[in-house]
Amino acid sequence: MPLVDEEVTAHGGGVAWAPADDRGPVAVAARPLRRTSDLVEAWVLLAAWVLAVVGGAVVGAAMAVVADRA
Incomplete structure (x- = not known):
């Protein structure tokens, strides 16, 4: 078999x-992920998640600096 x-x-x-x-x-x-559209979608979603995480960290750090100055 x-x-x-x-x-x-x-x-x-x-x-x-x-x-x-x-x-x-x-x-x-x-x-x-054999279809090209599925592969492209996977990369786009990965990039969106990375952008959200990095953007959140940058905004959090900026807010911490603003809060320290107040």
């Missing part, structure tokens, strides 16, 4: 089935 159903993955199927120990088959994502 193959680990991944090659017929499903050869035709670009999103989910392949793989055996897991004695518990039966388990769904395994073939490649979640």
Whole structure:
């Protein structure tokens, strides 16, 4: 029994089935970021989160300076 159903993955199927120990088959994502639009979306979301974290730290530091002067 193959680990991944090659017929499903050869035709670009999103989910392949793989055996897991004695518990039966388990769904395994073939490649979640295989489409270019998904990859671009992942990078955009990562950049947005990093911008939010860095921006929050800068604003927090600026507010601390303002609070110290008051």
